[in-house]
Amino acid sequence: MKAQLPVTILTGFLGSGKTTLLKRILEEEHGLRIGVILNEFGEISIDGELVNMPEGGLMQLNNGCLCCTVREDFERAARQLLQHAQALDYLVVETSGVADPRQVTELFVQRVFHEELRLDGVVTLVDGAEYWRNFQRSQTAAHQIGSADILLLNKVDLIDEAERERILLDLRRYNPAAPCLLTTHAQVPLARILDVHAFRPELWDPRLPDSGTEAHPSHHLEEDGIQSVSFQLQQPLDLGAFRDWLQDLSETVFRAKGVLSVLDEPQRVIFHQVGQRQTLFLERDWDPDEPRLSKIVLIGKGLEPEQLAAGLSRVCGATAAG
The missing domain is CATH 3.40.50.300 (P-loop containing nucleotide triphosphate hydrolases)
Incomplete structure (x- = not known):
């Protein structure tokens, strides 16, 4: 070297x-x-x-x-x-x-x-x-x-x-x-x-x-009280319902990002949210040998994992494991 x-x-x-x-x-x-x-x-x-x-x-x-x-x-x-x-x-x-x-x-x-x-x-x-x-x-x-x-x-x-x-x-x-x-x-x-x-x-x-x-x-x-919560969704989600869920997140969520498996969509969907600004785009086809999981990370203050998981389950029709 x-x-x-x-x-x-x-x-x-x-x-x-x-x-x-x-x-x-x-x-x-x-x-x-x-x-x-x-x-x-x-x-x-x-x-x-x-x-x-x-x-x-x-x-x-x-x-x-x-x-x-x-x-x-x-x-x-x-x-x-x-x-x-x-x-x-x-x-x-x-x-x-x-x-x-x-x-x-x-x-x-x-x-x-x-x-x-x-x-x-x-x-x-x-x-x-x-x-x-x-x-x-x-x-x-x-x-x-x-x-x-x-x-x-x-x-x-x-x-x-x-x-x-x-x-x-x-x-x-x-x-x-x-x-x-x-x-x-x-x-x-x-x-x-x-x-x-x-x-x-x-x-x-x-x-x-x-x-x-x-x-x-x-x-x-510890002084700032910043924390992160992560979720994985095993079932494909409805993109419109998910965007509504994102939009309704508390202002205490500073950052959200993830890879999504979306109903009737063969490609991975990447999403970012900073404050109230959302960006979603298609990235690539899912590889045949990779599990089609939605992976979501939220970062902010005062996050309540159980409440967030329940919300994801309601709007996406899937079980969130945080």
């Missing part, structure tokens, strides 16, 4: 566009052989199913937050990926939407991977349409912005120019140094975010923005 393999950390709050950007990175013709470490907060992996990677090039860390509960798993995954993927040119780490990237960054400041890896930069995606609401949902949104070497203000097509300028001004309050690029659907020239030597370890500050205190993200989920 070559020394000093460059690493980019992709972070950003729930639904900001991290996996969309990761897919763009993997699908573009740049000639780089890229390995991925993907962290998801829910028990069921959704993003991992959407990323097409050759076997051995993708490590998934589920059911935990990369900055605290699965941090040791990250170290093991990185070493395992390096051991079994000898021909990599680059490594991309996508954190969960509730992760504070400072603890992962600290691994590189402490030179834990000094012989193998070089942190190239922390890229934080910011959801322009949910910007102010995300600060109300969790203090982690501010920590992700303050940790960035490069900021991407995403979904600018959903906000007007005056709102965009207000957000850009506020971003400077949390991170006056990082360049900020405006994006739609996470479209950004990769030359602006990969192998740019944006991370400067000598300038790295472990203090949280605007606080002057050391970061202790291992407690941030």
Whole structure:
């Protein structure tokens, strides 16, 4: 393995566009052989199913937050990926939407991977349409912005120019140094975010923005009260009824995503919901040897799994197992 393999950390709050950007990175013709470490907060992996990677090039860390509960798993995954993927040119780490990237960054400041890896930069995606609401949902949104070497203000097509300028001004309050690029659907020239030597370890500050205190993200989920609930539905569902169920979810559900098996539809349906915005699209035919299961992950506060499962059973005519 070559020394000093460059690493980019992709972070950003729930639904900001991290996996969309990761897919763009993997699908573009740049000639780089890229390995991925993907962290998801829910028990069921959704993003991992959407990323097409050759076997051995993708490590998934589920059911935990990369900055605290699965941090040791990250170290093991990185070493395992390096051991079994000898021909990599680059490594991309996508954190969960509730992760504070400072603890992962600290691994590189402490030179834990000094012989193998070089942190190239922390890229934080910011959801322009949910910007102010995300600060109300969790203090982690501010920590992700303050940790960035490069900021991407995403979904600018959903906000007007005056709102965009207000957000850009506020971003400077949390991170006056990082360049900020405006994006739609996470479209950004990769030359602006990969192998740019944006991370400067000598300038790295472990203090949280605007606080002057050391970061202790291992407690941030308990403090914020953020949780995830996962379901699997064995019977095909009615898409219209499911969309109505999504629309009726409480505002305490910040993020919903999943892979759906739909009645009379031979293809998998992918859905995303951020706040009250829904996106559903056909992905591909179900493989003959894969079980046709609907997999659903909800992330938010004050979630009641039994009540959510009962609602899914009523509108979908299936038994939800959470």
